Amino acid sequence: MNLSFSRRLPLYVLAATTILAVALFPWPQAGRRWLSGELGIVEIPTIIFALWGVWEAIGIIRDRRRLPHTAMVWWFALFAVALFVFAGEEASWGQSWFHWETPADYARINRQGETNLHNLSSLTEEIPKTMLIAAALFGGILWPIWAWAKKRGPYLGQGWFSWIWPSSLIWPAAALTWVMRISERLLVATDMEDRFRPQYIAIRESIEIYAVLFMLAYLWDVRRRMKAESPTPA
Structure with a gap:
């Protein structure tokens, strides 16, 4: 995957989702199943991209001697763990595919009766999502705009920090994350989320897929x- 393809990938995902959403608009139940359902075009790629990110993070850890400082391995280890947990949570740790029964005691405290952590409360769902959206805003939107205005290169500064901060060239996924977020909030603000429920759910799920694409x-x-x-390592 070259850099040009990594920038276009979010647009390909957007195009596929949009085409399917338009095609299935007259059939909302089918739209919900194929867009945001457990085996939908949004849910499954989100898991795949998260696991792909785990693979890339592991590759960085394996080749850590090529980093400016080998202590940076801990930063990328956080991404490996976080994306693995994210993928597991999206699949309810396999329950979405194998359909085992959630233990009764756990089902009572899980808002959707599933075997995952993010549905235990609104906080366990919103805090990680808010952190992802904030990272996309600062690292993928505001910083590229500033870099473009100042005619800087794609990296912030020199040395180890330029490896920690994302390239300004990977902005499309961050921009789409915020397009979906704003669309979701507009539907809520206008009380339209129930009328267009399948599309609303797909938009909510799309926030996650584009945020994961940004990290990938x-x-x-x-x-x-x-x-x-x-x-050369420090």
């Missing part, structure tokens, strides 16, 4: 730089 593009770009530059 970031990790992939770091690996690409490691192979190209091979810096």
Whole structure:
């Protein structure tokens, strides 16, 4: 995957989702199943992209001697763990596919009766999502706008921090994350979320897929730089 493809990938996902949403608009139940259902075009790729990100993070950890400082491995280890947990949560740790019964005691405290953590309360769902959206805003929208205005390169500064901060070139996924977020809030503000429920659910799920694509593009770009530059460890 070259850098140009990593920038276009979110647009490909958007195009596929939009085409399917328009095609299934007259059949809302089918739309909900194929867009945001457990085996839908949004849910399954989200899991795949999260696991792809885990693979990229593991590759960075394995080749840590090519990083400016080997202690940075802990930063990328956080991404490996977080994306693995994210993928597991999206699939309810396999329950979405194998359909086992949720223990009765746990089902009573889970808002959707599933085997996951993010549905235990509104906080366990909203806090991680808010952190992802904030990261997309600062690292994928505001920083690229500033870099473009100042005519800087795609990386912020030199040295180890330029490896921590995302490239300004991977902005499409971050921008789409916020397009979906604003669309979701507009539906809620106008009390239209129930009228267009399948589309509303698909929009909510799309926030996650584009946020995951933003992290995947970031990790992939770091690996690409490691192979190209091979810096000497500090």
